[in-house]
Amino acid sequence: MEATADLLKEGEKAKIAGLKEGQFSLKLAEMGCVPGTEIIRLYESGGGSTIAYRIDTYLLGLRKEEASLIQVEPIEEAIA
Amino acid sequence: MSAPKRIAFVGNPNCGKSTLFNRLTGLTQKTSNLPGTTVEASIGQVTINGEKTELIDLPGIYSLYTQSDDERLVVEHLVGIGEEKPEALLLVIDASNLRRNLLLYSQVAELGIPAVCVLTLSDSAKRRGVKIDADALSAELGIPCLFFNPRREKNIEPVKQLLTSFAQPKLIGQATQLLERLKSYWEQGKLPGLSEETLRRYIDIEKVIQRTTTKFPVGLKSITLKLDHFFTHKWMGYVLFAMIMMVLFQGVFSLAAKPMEWIESGFQFLTQTIDNVLPAGMITNFITQGLIGGLEGVVVFVPQIFILFFLIGILEDSGYMVRASFITDRIMRKLGLNGRSIIPMIGGFACAIPSIMATRSIKSRKERLATMLVVPLMSCSARLPVYVLLVSVAIPFAEFWGPFHAQTFVITAAYMAGIVVAILLAFVFKLFQKSASTSEFILELPAYQRPRLQTVIHQAWLKCLSFLSEAGKVIVVISMILWFLSNFGPTEAMKKAETEGVILSQLDPSHEGEIKSNLRLEASYAGHLGKAFEPVIEPLGYDWKTGIALITSFAAREVFVGTMATLFQSNEEDESGIRQKMQAQINPKTGKSLYGLPYALSLIVFYAFALQCMSTMAVMKREIGTWHWPIALFFIYGIIAYVGAYATFHLANHLL
Numbered sequence: 001m002e003a004t005a006d007l008l009k010e011g012e013k014a015k016i017a018g019l020k021e022g023q024f025s026l027k028l029a030e031m032g033c034v035p036g037t038e039i040i041r042l043y044e045s046g047g048g049s050t051i052a053y054r055i056d057t058y059l060l061g062l063r064k065e066e067a068s069l070i071q072v073e074p075i076e077e078a079i080a
Numbered sequence: 081m082s083a084p085k086r087i088a089f090v091g092n093p094n095c096g097k098s099t100l101f102n103r104l105t106g107l108t109q110k111t112s113n114l115p116g117t118t119v120e121a122s123i124g125q126v127t128i129n130g131e132k133t134e135l136i137d138l139p140g141i142y143s144l145y146t147q148s149d150d151e152r153l154v155v156e157h158l159v160g161i162g163e164e165k166p167e168a169l170l171l172v173i174d175a176s177n178l179r180r181n182l183l184l185y186s187q188v189a190e191l192g193i194p195a196v197c198v199l200t201l202s203d204s205a206k207r208r209g210v211k212i213d214a215d216a217l218s219a220e221l222g223i224p225c226l227f228f229n230p231r232r233e234k235n236i237e238p239v240k241q242l243l244t245s246f247a248q249p250k251l252i253g254q255a256t257q258l259l260e261r262l263k264s265y266w267e268q269g270k271l272p273g274l275s276e277e278t279l280r281r282y283i284d285i286e287k288v289i290q291r292t293t294t295k296f297p298v299g300l301k302s303i304t305l306k307l308d309h310f311f312t313h314k315w316m317g318y319v320l321f322a323m324i325m326m327v328l329f330q331g332v333f334s335l336a337a338k339p340m341e342w343i344e345s346g347f348q349f350l351t352q353t354i355d356n357v358l359p360a361g362m363i364t365n366f367i368t369q370g371l372i373g374g375l376e377g378v379v380v381f382v383p384q385i386f387i388l389f390f391l392i393g394i395l396e397d398s399g400y401m402v403r404a405s406f407i408t409d410r411i412m413r414k415l416g417l418n419g420r421s422i423i424p425m426i427g428g429f430a431c432a433i434p435s436i437m438a439t440r441s442i443k444s445r446k447e448r449l450a451t452m453l454v455v456p457l458m459s460c461s462a463r464l465p466v467y468v469l470l471v472s473v474a475i476p477f478a479e480f481w482g483p484f485h486a487q488t489f490v491i492t493a494a495y496m497a498g499i500v501v502a503i504l505l506a507f508v509f510k511l512f513q514k515s516a517s518t519s520e521f522i523l524e525l526p527a528y529q530r531p532r533l534q535t536v537i538h539q540a541w542l543k544c545l546s547f548l549s550e551a552g553k554v555i556v557v558i559s560m561i562l563w564f565l566s567n568f569g570p571t572e573a574m575k576k577a578e579t580e581g582v583i584l585s586q587l588d589p590s591h592e593g594e595i596k597s598n599l600r601l602e603a604s605y606a607g608h609l610g611k612a613f614e615p616v617i618e619p620l621g622y623d624w625k626t627g628i629a630l631i632t633s634f635a636a637r638e639v640f641v642g643t644m645a646t647l648f649q650s651n652e653e654d655e656s657g658i659r660q661k662m663q664a665q666i667n668p669k670t671g672k673s674l675y676g677l678p679y680a681l682s683l684i685v686f687y688a689f690a691l692q693c694m695s696t697m698a699v700m701k702r703e704i705g706t707w708h709w710p711i712a713l714f715f716i717y718g719i720i721a722y723v724g725a726y727a728t729f730h731l732a733n734h735l736l
Contacts, residue, residue: 019279050409059304059527060522060523061402066522
């Protein structure tokens with residue numbers, strides 16, 4: 001199964017891999033959801049129907065449906 | 081080099097653009113519509129090296145490929161469709177959010193308008209671990225870039241000097257024939273390959289960022305996240321929302337009471353002065369009763385409307401309202417609305433007119449329409465005086481129903497009834513919509529900030545102005561017409577009323593004035609109108625006098641109070657005067673008080689639901705583009721009001 005932002009756990013950090021084709025993928029891109037950007041799932045409301053993320057440096061509130069357009073991949077942590 | 085004549089401010093929402101604009105223009109700014117549109121922009125002046133330059137603060141946008149109608153108008157202004165485009169641009173770029181802000185830059189650069197750039201929020205960029213080299217960025221963009229914190233920095237002179245050094249912005253990446261692409265995007269509502277174009281822009285932007293910024297690691301702990309822990313908490317978020325709303329309404333009622341008294345006594349003084357100065361007669365009576373009475377009916381609402389919009393403005397500017405949208409989106413969505421609907425809906429409690437305009441921020445047309453349709457069901461400030469008059473006629477102040485203060489209970493119930501019906505109707509509207517929804521909720525949650533008082537006051541005042549100009553003219557005109565209708569009538573009938581008055585007052589000389597004026601009113605055009613209307617409203621428990629008040633308040637609800645005052649010949653619009661006279665009326669059929677509790681409750685229900693506001697309908701027409709919806713709503717709400725009032729009257733008669 002493909003990893004998307006709505007499936008991240010609270011506090012989980014990932015990297016945006018791409019955007020699925022969807023009605024609002026352009027809007028998401030304009031709001032800064034672009035490949036390579038760091039994304040962290042923060043908190044949710046309404047039983048997970050709206051979810052807040054930190055995208056790069058700012059907070060973005062999304063519905064679950066829109067979050068499921070954002071494909072994510074794990075961040076390869078540099079080995080210290 | 082001297083500054084250009086007209087400079088437009090362009091930037092993302094929440095980037096500090098308006099704060100900078102306020103700092104530069106100070107008291108010179110005024111708000112007007114962008115030429116040929118209904119989009120409001122602030123316009124102000126700044127003097128640089130002795131020369132005046134006009135500055136325009138355009139509403140914030142994320143992209144030139146806009147989603148909502150009002151954003152599109154901003155872009156049309158920017159690219160110069162239908163008029164001259166701005167001579168120069170001041171680009172405001174949020175340094176803490178460089179990538180996204182540069183997307184807009186990369187599009188704007190293609191317009192070829194000379195520009196300069198101000199980088200704001202550098203302190204929060206630092207907190208987020210980003211450091212930007214302004215000189216390197218200037219070299220990349222080809223325009224002067226200046227760090228400036230419009231909230232903190234005292235000396236505005238560097239920004240003024242910046243406005244004398246405009247340059248042609250360099251493109252980031254390839255040019256895209258932006259103007260043609262924008263046109264076909266607007267014509268077709270979509271553009272193939274736009275997502276790819278946007279991603280390509282970002283790839284080029286990333287290179288610019290690599291060359292101009294350095295990053296250092298920081299933690300996730302911020303004040304905003306700590307506050308969000310409470311305000312968006314699973315259940316505490318809703319509790320806090322309810323508490324904030326309660327404080328909001330308490331605040332409005334307690335803060336507005338005094339100014340409203342001042343306005344009332346001011347008008348009373350004015351009326352008395354005119355009465356004393358001018359000779360008694362028709363014209364004086366027209367001025368004091370018709371004209372000034374009508375004006376007072378408008379002005380008296382300004383404190384309430386201003387205070388509610390001021391408090392909502394504080395919540396919006398601080399960043400809370402976005403959270404309220406975030407937590408209510410789920411419920412709103414089930415009703416075919418959007419989390420964004422919450423702001424216009426709360427505004428509806430003050431005045432539907434600016435609130436219907438505020439629905440423009442809702443991108444989906446359906447959700448925007450649905451929001452507009454339910455806003456008029458929120459009990460606006462014009463309904464409150466009607467409720468207050470009616471409960472004070474029908475319920476003694478000291479009465480308690482169980483633990484509840486009876487008067488307060490009834491008024492609260494009227495507010496609740498509006499909300500409940502709004503929810504039901506929104507649901508019904510949703511059922512009638514066939515196609516799949518295009519609904520979205522993608523909303524930036526800006527960092528909490530201290531509200532900017534000057535901006536909030538300015539915005540609240542603008543909302544009052546839209547009430548004054550839209551509702552004001554209607555109410556004043558209706559008051560004057562009503563005065564004519566109730567002072568003139570068919571000659572025969574008026575003569576007969578005179579003679580009858582003389583005879584009847586001989587039988588009861590102590591009530592001479594009252595008897596005569598009642599007969600005159602009955603014989604007047606207004607009396608005829610009310611009588612003609614009586615069969616329709618009799619089932620609801622209303623008499624012909626109420627009929628007149630209902631007809632006149634179809635222009636605007638608060639006219640009810642004024643009409644009742646005129647009808648009962650109470651010279652001052654003093655509630656206790658009207659109240660005593662109303663309480664004395666007996667229904668000839670039942671022998672009970674004509675204006676008793678069933679009557680009052682029935683009327684309150686009617687007023688809670690009926691769309692009795694011509695100005696609201698006019699604004700709705702302007703926003704939607706057709707009269708279909710306002711007229712349909714007028715009948716839908718009318719039927720609900722009629723049936724509701726009928727049921728209330730008979731139920732109350734049965735139970736009491």
